[in-house]
Amino acid sequence: MKKEEKIELYLKGYKEGQKDAWSEIESLISKYEGWELRSRVESMIGTRNREVDSKRTEIKENPDILSLDKEEEPKKKVSSEKDIPWNKGDAYLFVENKLDESIEELTGVLERGASALLVLRENPEKTVDRFDIPVENCRFIWLSRSKVISDSESEIDIEKISPSDLSGLSNAIGSYLKTNRKGVVFLSGIPLMTNYNEENKVLRLLNFSRDKVTENQGCLVASISPDAFEEKFFEKIKGEFNQTYE
DSSP states (O other), X not given: OOHHHHHHHHHHHHHHHHHHHHHHHHHHHHHOOHHHHHHHHHHHHHHHHHHHHHHHHHHHHOGGGGOOOSOOOOOOOOOSSOOOOOOTXXXXXXXXXXXXXXXXXXXXXHHTTOOEEEEESSOHHHHHHHHTOOOTTEEEEEEOSOSOOOSSOOSSOXXXXXXXXXXXXXXXXXXXXXXXXXXXXXXXXXXXXXXXXXXXXXXXXXXXXXXXXXXXXXXXXXXXXXXXXXXXXXXXXXXXXXXXXX
């Protein structure tokens, strides 16, 4: 490959990176203003810096990936399976009809030793039994207005919080991540929360959770049905996540 071609190839990657960054900034400007915009931009910059540092480490460990003299490899066929990076500080949204794929992915991470706080709208005991979730490093929040946890004494750590009590839920998430750095926060029941709270308050909960996992190098995962909300609000929800799997 000629020197001029190498230069153009490097510039192409630079231009694409600039284009993606400005597109994301324009998207944030259209959704937020004031301190919220500043918070989101700072969060985005922090994420970009972590990605650059990660790539720098990868290149140092394997400098051969910078070689431009190799023949271009044919594009690989995209797998139908999800490639979940589970990067520290990131947030992932699963758009699914049932609480299946997200829980299965989470279970795999838990089996590798991760800890998690699961916020569920149904009895956590049923979810644990259905997916055979390893509960040794798990805590559960059951979104319910009932004060009774179960008919019998539960063998897992369950706390009940009303779906109308977003302040209590925020405190529980913040407290969990403070004592379980790098932990996973799993959120379901977001449509239930909107039945008792204004949509902007639910968005603030997501934004708060995202900020907390970033501060504590944790990970935020959420599951929502594709028919749960109108498109405008759904797009705002997606804006709180690094990656959406549909």
